[in-house]
Amino acid sequence: MDGPSLPLNARHVLTKDLIINRINMFANGIAILALFYYRAATLLRITETRETPLAYRWRPVKLEVYPERLTGDEKLPPVDVFVCTADPSKEPSLGVMNTVVSAMALDYPPDRLAVYLHDDGDSYVTLHAIREAWKFARLWVPFRRKYELKIACPEAYFSSKESAHEKFIGSSEFAAEKEIIKKRYAEFQEALEKNSVNASASVSRDHAPSIESSCVGTFLDPDSLLPLCALLFAPLLADFLSSLSVILTGKKAMDGPSPPLNARRVLTKSLIVNRLYMFINGIAILALFYYRATTLVRIIKTRESPLVPYLIVIFSEIVLTFFWVLYQAFRWRPVKLEAYPERLPEDEKLKPVDVFICTADPSKEPSLGVMNTVISAMALDYPPDKLAVYLQDDGGSYVTLNAIREAWKFARFWVPFRRKYELKIACPAAYLSSKESVHEKFIGSREFSAEKKIIEKKYAEFQEALEKNSVNASASVSRDHAPVIEVIKDENGDSSLKDMPLLVYVAREKRPGHPHHFKGGALNALLRVSAVITNAPYFLVLDCDMYCYNPSSARIAMCFYLDPKISSKIAWVQFPQKFHNLSEHDIYGGSLNAIYKSNIGLDGLRGPNIYGCNFVMTREAIYATGKIEKEVDLNQLKKKFGSSNEFIKSLYKSYKPQLPEDRKLSGELQKELQLLASCTYDNGTDWGEEVGYRYFSVVEDAITSLSLHCNGWISVYIDPASPCFLGATTTNLNDMLVQQTRWVFGLMQIALSKFNPLIYAPLKLSILETMCYAAGSLEALYVLPVYGLAIIPPICLLYGIPLYPKVSDPYFIVLAFIFLSSRLKHVQETISFGDPLINTVYELRVWMMKSVACYFYAVLNGILDRLGLREANFSLTSKVVDDEQETRFKQGIYDFQVSPMLLIPLCSLYILNLAAFVIGIARLFQKNDELLAQTVLSFFVVIVNYHLLEGMFLRKDKGRIAPSVTLLSIAVSAIILGCGSLLLFY
């Protein structure tokens, strides 16, 4: 045999050299260190003892001053302080303003001290900051003086240890005041931070001089104890004085840089995460389809497993991928908008706003809630002569009419009270059940508490009156009546109406057999009626269960409509629907957060859809004409807008509505209003098609926004920190499923018509916008893959037929990756939205329940509707609270008192997967790794929908799933299994 052959080379370590080298290194290294130690020590000594040049040492002198010996402030000459700044992005406002405020706080007679800030950046950021600084200085300067603080600069003072004059140490008054100032300082700091977004863009190198004295009012006030504080460009006194004289006469000095009313921020971090995710997940999905294609070819050739189940799974995956691709459009360009209502011009420059509120049935929509919505809208922070509130009562009910009269009486107290004390909550019910919420300056005011007592009493009386009035509410609803239009006002009519917004009750005509087009019809009637009464260019739409909370909504909307860059393009400014009755467990997805997460992407495109209510729209957009300036053929206009002359006149730019000061509707006007609110007015006109709310679908909001966006309008989504509107969301499963079925059915109506976004939109909208609309309107088609994957894989699992790659196959990793990365993306989005993590589970559940129950019926009804076999209806969402259901909701326990029609599909699919999972586990032990993916899939269904298991088998309370439903579901799942098994033969 071949023995071990001798090596062809060898390698010796030269040990002697090695030892010598290393010793040398070590010793020499230490010597070098010692040398550097010597150098450092010497250097230190030299610098310490360095000789200074002789000249400096010639005549050493030290000065001292004795300011306490100065006599009489009157004898002090004035001092001007000049502060220079150049660029708020390099010189942060907080520091600059501390300099300004500290100079104002100098211990010097305020009438002899003036502080000038010269801003070489001419930036509105600095301008705005100095205004904030002025506000803060009004507190700081007297405070520093009163307590003889030894630090003039607020920042330095707050970060130092106590520094009040000894005599105040331990004073409780001092401590209290200090607390307030500290809080104000924090607010000031926050305001500057917010204000400094985009600081670098605000710097201008090309601008006219601008001078503003921040204290004009106080400057004139002889009692003023504050120094003058001015921001100026031209440091010449003459210039300053001349501009000041302009300010004193009440005009603006010169056109300075006006700060923007809104800002738009691209969320770069999310954008990067989203696109990376799209890219990587996209590749993984392609890989999966490659696997599917090759496997399919093999199965067709070898017939090693049944073909039909395999085809169904592939089809489901294709549909899921189709939706996945569509949804990426929402993620493409996340943008967030902000508004700065505090920068709006004076009230005289604001345009009027009409508020439209719809209600339909006082037995399902209790008067107290509806009237709170009405009153809250009247209490908006908007000039009352530019605000009008219209309530449209589709029930034509005297209960509602009486209630609104009572509401007026209460609003007479509430509206001025809210305004006087600058309450931050517009809705009386919300305010009275909240903790104090009054502007700080009134905290502790006796007058305020006394007035509040009166309001509380008046509210209790109001509530009682409504209760009495609501007996027989359901009988009061009429579906056959003439139109009623009434301006609500004081009975004796002799007091001034100036400080109250206009309030109008409208009940459009209703006749059996006439299509009324639900809420869309109601809003169109309101558009027409209001056009000849107030004709505000903007209107705010509210549902009757959605009250105004933060009173600044109309102002916030104006931040966009008064922005000359975009105002002419915007059709609506949309606020989110937020809810006052959410529980910490959002088990029914009632917060709608799942929708709002995607809205962040819509602002990067053409803007959000209409969400039914809480938006401020322009008449110009919904009428689909601009304001008409020239003479237009009258017949043409009548064809489009109907026969009312007065309404046609309202379309002209020059039109001034003629409501007299006493708000009395003349006989003539009343006649015109009756015509406009009649149920035949729409006939043969463009109302409901090109004009006004579109009637085509029960989700009037979706079809109208599609149409307006396709007409070239854009929209804006704004979500201020303090919610503008709060409503009641569905708090039980039945209401949620019924509501969702209506929504998705409405979307299905759109998808099955010429308005299908994939056909209707491509030439009018960009690809991404089309994709968003398509994702919305086709949503019900999720039913296909959900049923496909909830039925086929578990059945195959029961029979031991693999449908997915086995664990050792590299494609298993691809599959696992797609599954995990999409779940992780969901988690990431939930976290960055600020929702609790558990919501990812709740949202998944809601999505699965919706897909199985609502989408199924929505598709079915959509097809029947298309074939003309079923009439669309609008099942009103109930706003009456059932206490027991409410308690369960608050505790996060599902309420399964749901129509069996909706429950049975859910339970049957659940049972099927449960059985498959149990068998799957057994098979995993005895067989191989081919079935792991299917077992995990069924496990996923079982674990995500654990609440169904509980409802069917573990719970005993009234909200559980009825045993009969469980039994029926078992039977149905057996049938599904039986039928499904037949597929295995093909």
Ligand SMILES: O=c1ccn([C@@H]2O[C@H](COP(=O)(O)OP(=O)(O)O[C@H]3O[C@H](CO)[C@@H](O)[C@H](O)[C@H]3O)[C@@H](O)[C@H]2O)c(=O)[nH]1
């Ligand atoms: O024939 C009708 C039906 C409804 N409404 C009013 O429409 C509003 C919305 O009805 P609601 O029962 O509360 O339905 P929701 O499902 O809660 O409403 C959501 O979905 C609707 C579209 O289906 C949108 O219009 C809503 O703004 C949106 O909140 C309420 O003020 C109703 O009074 C009418 O005026 N006339």
Ligand SMILES: [Mn+2]
């Ligand atoms: Mn509602």
